[in-house]
Amino acid sequence: MIHTIVYGFTIGAILYFIAIGLSVTFGMMRVINFAHTLTYTLGVYMLISLAALFKGYFVIAAMIAVIVVIPISYLIERYIIRRLYGESLDHTFIATFAVALIGVDTIKWIWGVSPYPLSDPIGKYLMFWGLTLPIYRIVIFMIAILLFIGLEFFFRKTIVGKIVVAALEDKDGVGCLGIDVDKYFSIVFMMGSALAALGGVLYAPISSVHPYMGLSILLLCFAVVIVGGMGNLRGTFVSAVTLGMVMAVTARYWSQGAETMVFIVMAIVLIFRPIDI
Amino acid sequence: MGGTKIERPSSLNKNSDLFEVAPAKRTRVLLETGLVMAAFLILVPVLAIYRVTEFMIFCIFVLSFDLLYGYMGRLSFGQMLYLGTGVYVSTLFSLHVNPNPVLTMLAGVLGGAIVAGLLGLIIVRLADASFALTNLAFNQVGFFLIGSAFQEVTHGEDGISSGVEPWGFLDFANEPVAFVFVLVCLLVTFYILKVLTNSPYGIIIRSIKEDESRVRFLGYSTFYYKWLTFVIAGGVAALAGTLYTLYIQFVSPVSIHPLSNVEVIFACLIGGAGNLYGALAGGVFFMTLKDNLATHIPEWEWILGILLLVIVFWLRRGLTGFATFLIGFLRQKIARGQPAEA
Numbered sequence: 001m002i003h004t005i006v007y008g009f010t011i012g013a014i015l016y017f018i019a020i021g022l023s024v025t026f027g028m029m030r031v032i033n034f035a036h037t038l039t040y041t042l043g044v045y046m047l048i049s050l051a052a053l054f055k056g057y058f059v060i061a062a063m064i065a066v067i068v069v070i071p072i073s074y075l076i077e078r079y080i081i082r083r084l085y086g087e088s089l090d091h092t093f094i095a096t097f098a099v100a101l102i103g104v105d106t107i108k109w110i111w112g113v114s115p116y117p118l119s120d121p122i123g124k125y126l127m128f129w130g131l132t133l134p135i136y137r138i139v140i141f142m143i144a145i146l147l148f149i150g151l152e153f154f155f156r157k158t159i160v161g162k163i164v165v166a167a168l169e170d171k172d173g174v175g176c177l178g179i180d181v182d183k184y185f186s187i188v189f190m191m192g193s194a195l196a197a198l199g200g201v202l203y204a205p206i207s208s209v210h211p212y213m214g215l216s217i218l219l220l221c222f223a224v225v226i227v228g229g230m231g232n233l234r235g236t237f238v239s240a241v242t243l244g245m246v247m248a249v250t251a252r253y254w255s256q257g258a259e260t261m262v263f264i265v266m267a268i269v270l271i272f273r274p275i276d277i
Numbered sequence: 278m279g280g281t282k283i284e285r286p287s288s289l290n291k292n293s294d295l296f297e298v299a300p301a302k303r304t305r306v307l308l309e310t311g312l313v314m315a316a317f318l319i320l321v322p323v324l325a326i327y328r329v330t331e332f333m334i335f336c337i338f339v340l341s342f343d344l345l346y347g348y349m350g351r352l353s354f355g356q357m358l359y360l361g362t363g364v365y366v367s368t369l370f371s372l373h374v375n376p377n378p379v380l381t382m383l384a385g386v387l388g389g390a391i392v393a394g395l396l397g398l399i400i401v402r403l404a405d406a407s408f409a410l411t412n413l414a415f416n417q418v419g420f421f422l423i424g425s426a427f428q429e430v431t432h433g434e435d436g437i438s439s440g441v442e443p444w445g446f447l448d449f450a451n452e453p454v455a456f457v458f459v460l461v462c463l464l465v466t467f468y469i470l471k472v473l474t475n476s477p478y479g480i481i482i483r484s485i486k487e488d489e490s491r492v493r494f495l496g497y498s499t500f501y502y503k504w505l506t507f508v509i510a511g512g513v514a515a516l517a518g519t520l521y522t523l524y525i526q527f528v529s530p531v532s533i534h535p536l537s538n539v540e541v542i543f544a545c546l547i548g549g550a551g552n553l554y555g556a557l558a559g560g561v562f563f564m565t566l567k568d569n570l571a572t573h574i575p576e577w578e579w580i581l582g583i584l585l586l587v588i589v590f591w592l593r594r595g596l597t598g599f600a601t602f603l604i605g606f607l608r609q610k611i612a613r614g615q616p617a618e619a
Contacts, residue, residue: 091593093409094542260418
């Protein structure tokens, strides 16, 4: 049972990393960013190449992988999404999907289609009360907690964060104060993409790596955002951990049905809480 | 609630009038259907007959998507689910219940419509991106159920052969028979959709695309119309699926794969959404592109991605929209007495 709880927290943490960018992007700019799958996958593949380069220094490789994704996400924001602000959501959705399609093919072209094995970078186990827990999973959850506190601090205390929170409420109002919302959105977009890459980098060693890995995780994150509320930052955290738990508990009894159960929960939430988005 | 009851115009009170079209228009629709038939018959000598059959099946699928996206303005990223439901329900029906092709078809269409009807209760309340993504999520669930969870029945990734047997002259191994049967299915679908979209019902769903709350103010239950459209689209997609079963006689989870949705979206957009001819043109265009590119370039999806970007940025109304624009532009030039090439 402790195992299940730890696994649930780990998955929840990963979902939180990726969903936060999705949630803010939607809440602030009403853009569903399908290219999020691309930044996530790209982070992982960067890690694979860099890990071979920096043998044994997983942390350095992971950090560089996350940093490399930032300029790419800037390009996506600058040349694709910025052109489609304020237009129908369908068009941004299709455009970002097209970007993801091109990106995935580029990944297939550079790294090949076959899955890569990545092993647990710590590889040690914590043993107490007759339980063995992989330390790596605990580390992931610790990072998520730190990130949550950090983001809370960022959105409450820093001026950039405050502008973003205000823009989530009322974008036009913030614009009327003479603040260039688009610029801050750009910053937040890159942050969200970097977090997605971080999620990918952390999750890759305990999952499988292949060019289409982003799709299923994006759908899960979308379920997280629906359950937590679009643009609701704390709601995203709570729902990420809850759905992570749902996945872990389902996987304990029916390992294949874990993802399906998340969507069933999402459907139930949708039945009882109609949303207009 | 107290207060005065708002009466709808009496002309729209009866449900039976909702799907009616003026007789003159009906003849026109029939004529247009004839034109479509001619167009596909012309394609036969240009391409091989078996290819045109496949094209037409895909076109039926694009029509179902166009009804949802082009007419009602709801972008579904999970239309493959209903195609796949049609494929698998018909295959399993032919194997375990009855190998008759017509009954198999009916079972498949019914299966797709029922799944769409149940999921539609949840899905149609959403709009925009959540509509798209929720569809995609359900499609993923369907793919998982077919590909992994019920492997004993569906044989998972290995796929299964359907058990459809010839019935009278209806033998799908015979290319011309299959061609004519699929053509008839396409024309019937086209005719029905054309009538539907021209009827008052069609006006309502197009109004929902423009502004749903105004339609609600007029006293229409938009939920009902959205649900009905969703079910019709699901049924038509399932029809395309059953035709795949009948024609190809072998099914695998590829036919329900969530990523394949981009194909139908692309076909609809390149042809021009909100226009049934656009759907047909887009279907033919996409299949030609796929046939020619896939044989030369193994990773050809990035071309699809770039074309999608081109559509979103510069070609919103697709090829048919571009053609109408060009014709209108030339006409205006000529009417002004100027040469077209100014």
